[in-house]
Amino acid sequence: MSKKKKRSITVIKGGSLIDGTGAKQVKNAVVVVEDAKIMAVGKEADVDIPRNVKKTEINADGMTVMPGLIDSHLHLMGLKTDRILEEELIRPHQLGLIKSVFDAADLLDAGFTTVKDCGGFGIYLKRAMAEGTLRGPRILSSGYILSQTAGHGDIHYIPIEFVDARTTKRGMSLLCDGVSECIKAARYALREGADFIKICTSGGVMSMVDRPEHTQFTLEEIKAVVEEARHVGKYVTAHCQGTEAMKNSLKAGVKTIDHAFYPDDEVIEMAKKRKDVVFVPTLSIAWRIITEGEDAGYPLWAVAKGKEVWETMVKNIAKLYKAGLTIASATDFVGSPLLKMGTNAMELELLVKHCGFKPMDAIVVATRNGAKACGLENVTGTVQEGKLADVIVVDGDPLKDVKVLQDKNRIKMVMKEGKIEVRRGAKIS
Secondary structure (H helix, E strand, O other): OOOOOOOOEEEEEEEEEEOOOOOOEEEEEEEEEEOEEEEEEEEHOOOOOHHHHOOEEEOOOEEEEEEEEEEEEEOOOOOOOHHHHHHHHOOHHEEEEEEHHHHHHHHHHOEEEEEEOOOOOOHHHHHHHOOOOOOEEEEOOOOOEEOOOOOOOOOOOOHHHHOOOOOOOOOEEEEOOOOHHHHHHHHHHHHOOOOOOOEEEOOEEEEEEEEOOOEOOOOOHHHHHHHHHHHHHHHOEEEEEEEEHHHHHHHOOOOEEEOOOOOOOHHHHHHHHOOOOEEOHHHEEEEEEHHHHHHHHOOHHHHHHHHHHHHHHHHHHHHHOOOOOOOOOOOOOOOOOOOOOOOHHHHHHHHHHHOOOOOOHHHHHHHHHHHHOOOOOOOOOOOOOOOOEEEEEEOOOOOOOOHHHHHHEEEEEEHHHHEEEEOOEEEEE
């Protein structure tokens, strides 16, 4: 007769807890983890730690314990250079998949335990993680991007049959026009394993023939995509920068409004009525492009458009914040040298510095709100009883200096679903 396996727990103790909800920091906190979940959390004096169990202790004295970080909009494309347009044409597609394996590891090493891949190789990476082949953060991926013809996802300077993923092995866009084509494209994305559907409802900075304020797809087309996602319990994320595009996306039931350059008062009122919508600004890519993009090899027209929108964009994100709307943190990074995975925590600094966010609110944006943008608000994003044990230990206090989260060497421990994935000098016994 086999012996019953002894219970095993991990106890993180002694640190200051920022739980991700926006609640006040808790000194001398204890977090008790069993298997993949948090079983207890609170002040050391108030938490009963089980006895007669196998126990691993992590000493977080003088450090900060907080939820794993979440990037709610990036692209696991594995780019090698910042000459993105050239690379898409010349570099073999498969090399991007190989490099994205290392990009995923870099994200986990930097404290990101969940990321949302809004067009990239994430659907394959997450399957490889499930097989135990590679390590990285939890990934939700759209796989492909839905774009109208001559839209943000249509690389107009190459033959159209080379753009659509259904007619070439290189493309990540699904071109569709009219309700029936949009339905079919949405179903194709779902067939390939999409966790959510990504749609471009406006023009953008990195598309040459359109502008951020241009409206793309009709309201009826967007509604059709949202309905297809709803049928299978999934949601729609929109690349959405222009005012009219935001209104169409909100009316159609889109869950996240990504980039969000030009919201007006009506957009804010519509979002307040919806309540479930999340705005996902991406200041980091814009900042990188306007400050270093020209030297890195970005097209001059992209740099010029980025500079044109920057001041208005940061003012409008501040406006959304002051209106009390839900905002999640994201970077739009692609893995290139300028947009390197693992440096994604710079978004928090930019929100604080340029948009007036309080450091605690910036942390909530990158944890609890990020989980909501991923549809995982009941699963992760906060250090609370019953949630998955996605926890990091940081050498420093991000409430005093949010930039500490950008220093990988100060992320002393990364735990994902109760498993210690990264250990940099954290005292474990």
